[in-house]
Amino acid sequence: MKVLYAVQATGNGHISRAKEIIPYIRTNIEVDVLLSGTSSEIELGFPIRFRLKGLSFEFGKNGGINIFKSIFKLNFWQFFKDVKRLPLKEYDFVINDFEPVSAWACLIKKKHCIALSHQYSLLNNKVPKPIKNSKLSNLILRYYAPSSIGYGFHFKPYTSNIYLPIIKKEFKNIFSPIKKNFFVVYLPAFDDNKIIGVLSKIHKTNWVVFSKYTKKKYKVDNIKIRPVSNKSFNRKLMNCRGVLCGAGFETPSEALFLKKKLLVVPMKNQYEQQCNAIALKEIGVPVIYDFNKTNIKKIKDWISSKKIVRVDISESPRKVINQLFIDYIKIKSKEKILCNYN
Secondary structure (H helix, E strand, O other), rough: EEEEEEEEOOOOOOOOOHHHHHHHOOOOOEEEEEEEEEOOOOOOOOOOOOOEEEOOOOOOOOOOOOOOHHHHOOOOHHHHHHHHHHHHHOOOEEEEEEHHHHHHHHHHHHHOOOEEEEHHHHHOOOOOEEEEEEHHHHHHHHHHHOOOEEEEOOOOOOOOOOOOOOHHHHHHHOOOHHHHEEEEEOOEEEOOOHHHHHHOOOOOOEEEEEEEEEEEOOEEEEEEEEEEEHHHHHHHHHOOOEEEEEEEOHEEEEEEEHHOEEEOOEEOHHHHHHHHHHHHOOOOEEEOOOOHHHHHHHHHHHHHHHOOOOOOOOOHHHHHHHHHHHHHHHHHHHHHHHHHHH
């Protein structure tokens, strides 16, 4: 059996999850990797057979997606060419982490595409969502990377095909996470000046900010700015007092697993993060909806608070992958029966 594992590389979360899941698949079958997107700062660590542009959004600098830049960079002609050229005949099926090229290639070429992503969980009605549910956002989630069947990841197992987050081995191997006197900040939708302008007003607190907008480390008063580095970020995450970050999926999950204080700022006009913010708020994580000086008091209250949300937030990759293959074999068996019957 041979499988194509397709990963969305807009942001770092999809790649972080793939790094943990792919070794489990490779113990039994052959796996090729497809990567599309342009906004990740971390390396997958495996050979990549297909590296495509895909369909990516661009982070803004004021808390949201840069819509105009995202539209400008879209190249639908290249997307359609990549869909047509992808040699899916080589593979039994595709495992897809919200990756659009392989998903649409599967749809057109009638190949099974099995979703394995956080985004897939958001299609379920039992998952928390904003009161003003966006029809357009739901359509994008459903058709950006269409699939035959799927498995989602979320902060709680809302249904039987939604699993808890996959946590890095290096975090799982820590007996007792250290808590030093600093806070980690990762807000890729805000530029350095915006972040410094707020954090500089909060004195007697040490901050380590990981930034998409710098290649060199520097310091402003009590704020250390660092370029995004997977090893450095993981080390700081393990040793910090708390985490201030966007309402993505992987970083909040890791902070909760490590029993760190967590404060999230969901990106504007980003439906997934708005959904995540509601789910996090339901389990007790504080949320602020803009990162500006009007929220300084809320940030200070969070710093002084002793509350840490304690939840079971870890899933075994083996459990998810085993279920995926069991269900795929059932699907193929039914297809064989129907074929013989006809």
